[in-house]
Structure formats: structure tokens, C-alpha cells
Amino acid sequence: MPKQYLLTPGPTPVPERAALKMAEPIIHHRTPEFEAILAKVREQLRWLFQTKEEVIMFASSGTGAMEASVSNLLSSGDKALVIKGGKFGERWSEILKAYKIEAIEIPVEWGKSLDLKKVEEALAAHPEIRAVYVQASETSTGVRYPIRELAALVGPRDNTLLVVDAITALGVFPLPMDEWKIDVLVTGSQKALMLPPGLSFAALSQKAWKFAEKSNLPRYYFNFKKELKSLQKNQNAYTPAISLIIGLHEVLSMMQEEGLEKIFERNARMARATREAMLTLGLSLYAPDSPSDAVTAVLVPSGMDAGKIIKHVWEKQGVKIADGQDQAKGKIFRISHMGYIREPDLLIGIAAIEMALKDLGGTVELGKGVGKALEVLKK
Numbered sequence: 001m002p003k004q005y006l007l008t009p010g011p012t013p014v015p016e017r018a019a020l021k022m023a024e025p026i027i028h029h030r031t032p033e034f035e036a037i038l039a040k041v042r043e044q045l046r047w048l049f050q051t052k053e054e055v056i057m058f059a060s061s062g063t064g065a066m067e068a069s070v071s072n073l074l075s076s077g078d079k080a081l082v083i084k085g086g087k088f089g090e091r092w093s094e095i096l097k098a099y100k101i102e103a104i105e106i107p108v109e110w111g112k113s114l115d116l117k118k119v120e121e122a123l124a125a126h127p128e129i130r131a132v133y134v135q136a137s138e139t140s141t142g143v144r145y146p147i148r149e150l151a152a153l154v155g156p157r158d159n160t161l162l163v164v165d166a167i168t169a170l171g172v173f174p175l176p177m178d179e180w181k182i183d184v185l186v187t188g189s190q191k192a193l194m195l196p197p198g199l200s201f202a203a204l205s206q207k208a209w210k211f212a213e214k215s216n217l218p219r220y221y222f223n224f225k226k227e228l229k230s231l232q233k234n235q236n237a238y239t240p241a242i243s244l245i246i247g248l249h250e251v252l253s254m255m256q257e258e259g260l261e262k263i264f265e266r267n268a269r270m271a272r273a274t275r276e277a278m279l280t281l282g283l284s285l286y287a288p289d290s291p292s293d294a295v296t297a298v299l300v301p302s303g304m305d306a307g308k309i310i311k312h313v314w315e316k317q318g319v320k321i322a323d324g325q326d327q328a329k330g331k332i333f334r335i336s337h338m339g340y341i342r343e344p345d346l347l348i349g350i351a352a353i354e355m356a357l358k359d360l361g362g363t364v365e366l367g368k369g370v371g372k373a374l375e376v377l378k379k
């Protein structure tokens with residue numbers, strides 16, 4: 001088995017520091033020892049989410065907290081607005097459908113950014129819309145949506161929430177929940193948080209907690225109110241993912257040591273370096289207008305199969321990058337730079353892509369992409 005370099009937009013590499021903590025013998029969760037860890041993690045999560053509200057956690061992949069953000073906030077007969085420009089926008093629609101909530105959709109062409117005017121028009125045309133569901137970073141297309149501007153549109157409406165899936169955004173670029181007045185901010189453990197999959201999170205504004213009081217949709221495990229009550233006693237309602245929460249304490253400590261501003265700067269720099277390296281190699285960007293700093297989606301020239309590049313870098317170099325999904329399959333590859341993916345890892349990824357392009361008959365000048373990335377990183 002080759003040495004592996006995981007450059008996918010989830011799961012992402014786990015720092016040794018956290019892996020070692022998680023490998024320690026399991027402890028019981030109803031103990032002062034675990035409760036002390038949970039108390040610290042609650043504070044650290046507030047720091048990460050930039051909120052004074054409690055951050056709820058579940059033992060699930062990210063989709064669990066997305067589902068909870070439908071089933072705990074809306075009521076039968078409600079309508080919701082969905083920004084749909086990729087796989088994860090589609091997921092909001094599918095969850096709403098499962099709960100028989102009517103979704104009004106704003107389709108966004110894959111790779112394109114959101115036209116805020118369309119949101120304004122939809123909100124004006126349907127004053128009954130109870131929630132707007134969106135991604136901060138649409139991982140399937142590499143697009144970043146204008147959350148600050150959306151929050152400014154939704155904020156003044158007492159009867160509408162802004163629910164943001166920030167699973168590849170929180171801890172990558174700024175999303176200050178309280179300052180921007182985001183009502184619900186959702187994330188998961190296996191992307192920017194550098195942990196294995198298995199934890200999902202959601203923080204709710206006071207406005208969102210009022211919705212939670214009235215919501216009448218069916219739910220059992222994914223219950224915000226129940227978890228809030230438990231967390232306030234440094235407990236979870238059910239058996240928590242103990243080892244992952246212990247790992248979470250470690251990765252959040254690492255993030256606090258670095259500082260949010262520095263993390264955001266580093267991610268922006270790595271994203272810029274990746275984009276410029278790809279352009280230098282004669283490839284183009286799938287989301288040139290509003291790229292996410294978490295993941296870069298790269299369009300390969302027509303006639304070339306992105307799948308071949310992905311297979312080649314994996315088989316020859318042990319570098320794992322991601323495929324496009326659905327309509328983007330074969331057309332793009334996605335290289336991630338969030339979490340514990342750091343500058344040297346990125347250079348390995350770019351070098352592997354150069355070698356693949358060369359082996360597959362391209363006319364690349366080896367080292368050109370890596371050189372460009374280094375230039376951007378050192379600027």
C-alpha cells in the first residue's frame with residue numbers, strides 16, 4: 001500500500017495529536033472526568049462558531065445536524081426556500097421533502113454563484129417562507145455563497161430563519177454567527193475540524209430557539225431541546241461519541257493556539273496557491289467567480305477525463321483527490337486544502353497532478369504548477 005495523502009474534501013487528515021488522544025482507553029461518559037472535557041468543549045465550540053449560544057452535537061455524520069435543522073424548526077404546512085446549486089443544496093430539498101415541507105427552490109447553475117436578487121424576489125413573492133436553507137461552501141462545485149448578504153436579507157424578517165450548512169466552511173473562512181445574525185449554523189467533524197466522521201453540530205440563534213419551541217415535526221434522536229438541556233449539565237442526552245469528543249477537545253485546542261484569523265488567512269492563501277497553480281498548468285476553474293477556500297474544483301480540458309487523472313494520482317503517488325459528482329463527473333476533480341491539509345501536502349498534490357498530466361499525454365512543463373504555488377505561498 002502506498003503512503004497516502006488525503007486531499008479530499010472530507011474526510012480530511014487527522015492530526016497525530018488528536019489521533020493519539022482518541023486511541024486512549026475509553027472512559028465512561030457519566031463521570032466527572034468526561035463532564036470536565038465536555039465543559040471545555042462547549043466553550044471551545046462557542047469560540048469556533050463565534051456565538052454566545054450553545055452548540056448542540058450529535059453522534060452522526062454532518063447530514064444528521066442538517067436533518068435536525070429541518071425536523072426541529074419547522075411545522076407541517078410550512079414552506080422553505082432552498083438555494084440549489086449542487087449535491088448539498090439538493091440534500092436540503094430531499095430532507096424537506098422527507099418531512100413533507102414544500103420547498104421553493106432557487107436553482108443555481110453548477111459552478112456559478114448565487115444571484116441575491118433572486119432570493120430577494122422569492123422572499124417578497126412568498127412572505128410565508130419560514131426558513132432559507134443554504135450552503136456556505138457548496139463542496140460539490142467548489143462555490144462559496146454570500147452568507148453575510150443573505151443574513152442581511154433574512155435577519156429583519158421575524159418569521160424567517162437563515163439555516164447555513166457550513167460543513168466545509170466553519171473553520172475555513174469567516175462566518176461570525178452572532179455578528180452576522182446567522183440563525184442556524186451547522187457543521188460536521190470530518191472536514192475543517194480534522195476529525196474522523198461521526199460528529200455533527202448545530203448552533204441556534206434565540207430566534208431559531210423560538211422556532212424550536214413551536215415546531216411540530218416528528219423527531220426522536222435528533223432533538224435540539226433535549227440535547228440543550230443535557231449539555232447545560234455537561235452531559236449528552238444519549239451515549240456521546242466519547243472518543244471523538246475527546247479528539248474534538250484536542251483539535252479545537254490546536255485551532256485556538258493558531259487563532260481564527262491566522263487559520264482563515266492560511267486557508268485563503270492555500271486556496272489561492274491551488275487556483276493559480278492549476279491555471280498555470282493550463283487547467284481552468286469550475287467556480288472562477290466565487291471559489292470556496294475549502295476546496296478547489298478544477299475543470300479539465302474537453303476530451304480529457306478527470307477520472308483518469310484522479311485514478312493516476314492515486315495509483316502512482318497515493319494522492320487521493322475527489323471526483324466530480326453527477327453532471328460534473330469526469331469533467332472536474334476536486335482538491336481540498338482545509339483542516340489538517342497544510343502547505344507541503346498541497347505541493348505534493350500539485351506535483352502529483354503535474355506528473356499525471358504529463359503521463360497522460362499533456363504538454364506540461366514539470367514543476368511549473370508547484371513553482372507557481374510556492375510563489376503565492378511565499379508572497
Ligand SMILES: *Cc1c(COP(=O)(O)O)cnc(C)c1O
Binds near residue numbers: 061
Ligand atoms: C460533507 C458535507 C455534508 C455532510 O455530509 P455527511 O456525509 O453527512 O457528513 C453536508 N454538506 C456539505 C456542504 C458537505 O461538504
